Amino acid sequence: MTYKHIHELYETITDKNNFIIDIGAGGDLEASPVGKLLSSDKYRGVCFEPHPLKYPVLRQRISNTYSLCTDFVTPLSVLPLFDKYSVPTSPDILKIDIDGYDLEVLRTIVKKYQPKIIIAEINEKIPPPVLFEVLYKESYGWDESHFFGFSIASGEQFANDHNYTLLQILDVNNIILVHNDYAKDCQKKSLEEIYNEGYILSPERASFTWNADVNHWLHIKNSEELLGEIVNYFETNNNRSLLPVKTKKENVDFSIGIK
Numbered sequence: 432m433t434y435k436h437i438h439e440l441y442e443t444i445t446d447k448n449n450f451i452i453d454i455g456a457g458g459d460l461e462a463s464p465v466g467k468l469l470s471s472d473k474y475r476g477v478c479f480e481p482h483p484l485k486y487p488v489l490r491q492r493i494s495n496t497y498s499l500c501t502d503f504v505t506p507l508s509v510l511p512l513f514d515k516y517s518v519p520t521s522p523d524i525l526k527i528d529i530d531g532y533d534l535e536v537l538r539t540i541v542k543k544y545q546p547k548i549i550i551a552e553i554n555e556k557i558p559p560p561v562l563f564e565v566l567y568k569e570s571y572g573w574d575e576s577h578f579f580g581f582s583i584a585s586g587e588q589f590a591n592d593h594n595y596t597l598l599q600i601l602d603v604n605n606i607i608l609v610h611n612d613y614a615k616d617c618q619k620k621s622l623e624e625i626y627n628e629g630y631i632l633s634p635e636r637a638s639f640t641w642n643a644d645v646n647h648w649l650h651i652k653n654s655e656e657l658l659g660e661i662v663n664y665f666e667t668n669n670n671r672s673l674l675p676v677k678t679k680k681e682n683v684d685f686s687i688g689i690k
Contacts, residue, residue: 433599433628434607437464437524437550440598444547444613447523451476451497452513452546454504454536455528458488464550464601465526469493477516479504506535506567510543521545528552528605530573534564534581534589541593547610549595555604555630556642557582558649559622560690561658568684576671577645577664578679583630584690587622597622600629603636622690644671654689662687 434440441447451468456478460466468474475496480489481503490499498516502508525546527533533551540546556577557563564581565571573579581589586606587597596614598607606625609617620628630636631649645664651657665679679685 434601436467437548437601437607438467440548440607440609441468441524443616444523448519448521449474450519450522452518452522452525453478454509454526455530455552456480456485456489456493456499457482457528458485458492460492463526464605465524468524469497472496476522477518479512504529504536505569506532506539509536509539513540513544518544521547524548524550526550530579531571532565532567534585535567537589538593545594545610547613549608550601550605551586551608552580552604553583553586553600553606554580555583555600555639556645556648557584557661558631558657559584559587559626560654561661562588562688562690563661563685565685566683574672574674574677576669576673576677577642578669578672578685583626584622588690597625599625600633603630603633603639658687658689 451465451474453465453469460470470493472494477498477500478489478493479500480486481501486501502512527536561582562585564585565579583606590597590608594611595608596611596617596619598609598617601607648657648660651660662681667678669677669679681687
């Protein structure tokens with residue numbers, strides 16, 4: 432089954448504690464896959480949003496049953512912050528969207544916590560079998576270019592390494608991971624099927640006009656050629672970046688490989 436809304440999957444969880452975590456919550460609940468849960472006082476949890484303009488909007492829109500934190504979530508800060516807000520060891524849903532080193536934050540979280548469902552933004556334009564992720568740097572900030580996050584192949588690798596199942600893509604650029612204790616009745620598909628259905632063939636992809644300059648990546652069948660094309664783009668041609676230094680370095684700013 433493909434879930435159009437996260438609450439459909441959430442209803443299949445039997446031992447709920449109604450605790451939701453949103454890292455990079457933003458302010459637009461209508462666009463958020465967990466927006467309806469955040470606005471309901473049936474649930475509780477914590478939202479992390481450091482942006483000074485988004486924070487007050489979010490506070491007005493989420494239920495008072497949620498705490499709201501303005502601290503930056505990094506691989507170094509996330510466990511102390513979870514302790515501060517008394518996050519249970521198995522929260523129902525963890526959503527993360529920080530446009531950067533999301534995967535390193537997730538790896539740190541699962542050392543101590545096992546969310547039942549994880550919703551994570553991916554760098555949707557990087558097709559399998561490319562393993563790509565932004566590496567943690569204290570100075571990192573999204574430069575509004577294609578350089579952010581991690582590829583779906585890296586998301587699947589994380590899932591396999593940490594007792595999760597990659598279930599599907601939601602809303603074109605979010606993946607749903609379900610802890611294997613709750614994935615027994617889920618229909619499992621191959622990585623290629625998930626990517627084709629959720630991104631390449633999705634009608635919603637037409638609205639992602641900002642990907643036009645890299646859509647040709649989807650048509651490169653040779654894995655090594657695709658890898659070289661992506662490395663070259665970020666190391667020599669990242670002209671969408673708003674930063675003075677527009678180039679990125681492999682194994683310094685990002686890691687990349689073939690699954």
